[in-house]
Amino acid sequence: MFAEMLAVTETCHTVHIDLGDRSYPIVIAADLLGQAATFAACPDAAQAVIVTNTTVQPLYAAQLQAALAGKYRQVHTVVLPDGEAHKDWQTLNLIFDGLLQQGCDRKTVLFALGGGVVGDMTGFAAASYMRGVPFVQVPTTLLSQVDSSVGGKTAINHPLGKNMIGAFYQPQLVVCDLATLDSLPQREVAAGLAEIIKYGPIADMAFFDWLEAHIDALRQRDRTALLQAVRRSVEIKAWVVGQDEKEAGLRAVLNFGHTFGHAIEAGMGYGNWLHGEGVGAGMVMAAHLSQALGLVDAAFVQRLTRLIERAGLPTRGAVLDAADNAGAYLAHMRVDKKAEAGEIRFVLIDGPGKAVVRAAPDALVRRVIDTCCAQGVGIQA
Template sequence: MSTVITSPNSALQRDGGASASSTSSISLPASVVQTVAINLADRSYPITIAPGLLATPATYAALPKATAALIVTNTTVAPLYADALRSALAPKYAQVHTVVLPDGEEHKNWQTLNLIFDALLQHGCDRKTVLFALGGGVVGDMTGFAAASYMRGVPFVQVPTTLLAQVDSSVGGKTAINHPLGKNMIGAFYQPQLVVCDLSTLDTLPVRELSAGLAEVIKYGPIADMDFMGWLEEHMDALLARDRTALAHAVRRSCEIKAWVVGQDEREAGLRAILNFGHTFGHAIEAGMGYGAWLHGEGVGAGMVMAAELSRRLGLVDDAFAARLKTLVQRAGLPLRGPVLDAADNAGRYLELMRVDKKAEAGEIRFVLIDGPGRACVRAAPDALVREVIDACCAG
């Protein structure tokens, strides 16, 4: 039984929105502030994209009035950008507090989440206090979850400083922490008031983190927009060199596709599942290796290769497509092969971890697969075939 998902690109064209040909071939200068709208009725908000936004007070002018703001960041990002954000917020908020969390996926847990609640309570923050998530996906997910929970909901703003967060985790309102048995298993859907994608912050991103972010960019091509995949093939070198114009286009197009998907399916009842292409295998890698050993994007990169191979073996795509995607993943500097999680029964360990995936139903693993280039489907696959794919695609 499979669920076939209509491509966001084709629907965008039917609705009179931006088509692949118009958006994937034209790159605006990075200095132009670009805005992508998330349309969710009273929960709608803009994503702004340009260099220099973080430190500009006007960026935050439309936010609701409040006495206090709390910047949530981590030990890596705080020395780089916390002072600049605090200065930009000072004209709007009488009090700007900061809490600095330990850095790393291994700290995305209850203990670290409580540090945010401790800061809110110690400063006497009320329900109008605005939280600002300054950092990557871990900071964004935890800040959003804290905002959803504190006093049953306070406003928050995403200020993502990694490519992965700018194109994926900061957009769409998924908030969560990890559990030792599964990634992002405890959380809530809770939308931010604003997403600020300051391209300048990508200048300080380590090379490994840049590649990890490109995994979440690459996924949008196979699932929704093959013209965008072609654009990525043409501009991968520019993206790796941090060309501002190329990055601006990649961030914008990724956000356009995700905005359309989230606007149709905020709570992942169907369509939104396509955004998890590569993630079922990838989350198993992260959990099996121990959070932090592999970056999220590295797991997704290897996971996309595995999902494409499963799609090929099911007859959904041909050899050429699977090879094309594999080449693009490799060019982005991402791993092509998954790790060995259990020397005795590696495939069995992967299957065990994937049964905890949020898309699993009644213990049946459901994979996001490519049902022809630019089109995704969600379906189960025989365990025996999945085992073959894992054995073929893992190191060892």
């Protein structure tokens, strides 16, 4: 299937996510943001509210506002502080404040213009405001285009756990404008590559082969390579979500690397490591655990580690500020959403291209953490 995709030369592609009456398109191309036709499929409403942040607002809010101006009687903007550290109740309330101050009713549609934090919080606000108003994802980071904007997961963080307060709530449309990736810092590009890389080991090793051959082009933001990578990532996620919308089983495999990665994010303090950086190191740790359980060989672990390193991501876990580093990881992982009755369940690689969710003995997990963590692991800006 991926080999067939490589022969396609169009500059725009639409992936449909099949969820019955909650189905929606994901449009992928460059220079979509300022085109009114891009948003023709948006729900009819009296007014629109663009939710963005202090970094994205001066770059792209005017383009989106101009594109929406002819469709809605009023277009308002709510600007949030930027960063994972602000993915909390206080910042969520800024969205509600803006909606209430503008007298927004059920005939309002929200547009999430930004990365994963903006998308998650806007979706959660849409799910909650007046018990549900429509929203549209307009992701402007690589990570949000290939992962968080697709599938309807919305949430905020709690000090004890990442994304622990939220709802499943699907958008009406996802618009992935590849041109917005030009303004990303290189560290954010690398973070997005982590979420792209994960799709190979869990579902498509032909895609993994392609990534090994094109990782440099992706880091350089080659538009053709980005279109292929975003498209295939979204195809895989759309298929998985279509089978298991609310993560009753299969969808959990999309969290490969996330159990370890979320522990790093929470343990270091939200915002110190980018989400994709935690996932990058987390995938290496999960691969080592897979090897320790006899599911993959050392050659696969080395191959995955090398690709993550070439993407510009950390391959060693952080040492958390605790006397017992492995114990601190375990404590954070016990509040992971995949944990059951306090038992940590990991997404592991059961042979290249196939994922499985299962538990592992604490002693073995401790050994992997001790092996994979290094004092003074650095994150390059």
